[in-house]
Amino acid sequence: MKINPPLLLQINRSYLKLVKGDNFPRYYFQRWFGADFSHTETPTTKSNIDASSAVPISSSSMESNYSQKMAADSTWVSKIILYSFWQSSCSWRIRFALNLKGLSYEYRAVNIDKGEQFTSEFEKLNPLHYVPVLVDGDVVISDSYAILLYLEENYCQRPLLPVEPQLRALNLQAASIVSSSMQPLHMLSVLRYMEERVGPEEKQSWAKFHIQKGFSALEKLLTGSAGKYATGKEVYMADVFLAPQIAVATKRFNIDMSQFPTLSRIYDSCKALPEFQASSPERQPDAAL
């Protein structure tokens, strides 16, 4: 049977519209064009919370080849805004994930060192006063784990979770160890609290203890599954959470990674990725170098 190509295209479009709803034009174009990682202006849209006026501290964006092509399409408007701080490892996870998925976004800097997370405008976005916050049209999400799952469900290009159940669970577990059992114990507000109540030395050894504990567990957990990346040949969610954590642990807390050979190998693989390099703190518009 001969199939008419325009008809095929139409069926494909209807199917995608069905499964992706309003995201169809963006989804369609993002599947077709690649991305690069230079900062320029990106159009934005309104959300229920007026995210555009939330923290107008400094604003830049990730623009890509495909988004320029998308901008030419009148139906497509970039929606993703990321509230981020250059040194925040939680924000770094999302910058890395967005780059891996080839999604352009507008970067809005929130200086958590200067307390900009406590403004009433930012509180509307995240009552917990933490970065990152991702705004995608009317959707506002303020936790890196939830953001990653949201991106995974709504932007299916370059999956960050494998299909195989065991490997999928392993990725979720590794990401959860980083985001629940490591980073919260050495975050800015916790260390400030400790410094005030206990002392500066204790603050550092407390952080180091919990980082080493987490890495020891992750080293054991991932040794059997790791290839180039944490769970094999492909970069997935475990890597997205692990690599920024290792970077922060070595730079800020002087953790010796030679005791964790598997994690070190995974980190080296991530460091070689342009998507990781572009997401690094020093490449962000608010980097104070």
Ligand SMILES: N[C@@H](CCC(=O)N[C@@H](CS)C(=O)NCC(=O)O)C(=O)O
């Ligand atoms: N569970 C949250 C944690 C977010 C978080 O701890 N963010 C840090 C930066 S990495 C922050 O905003 N800290 C501000 C503070 O401690 O006051 C996530 O994964 O997004």
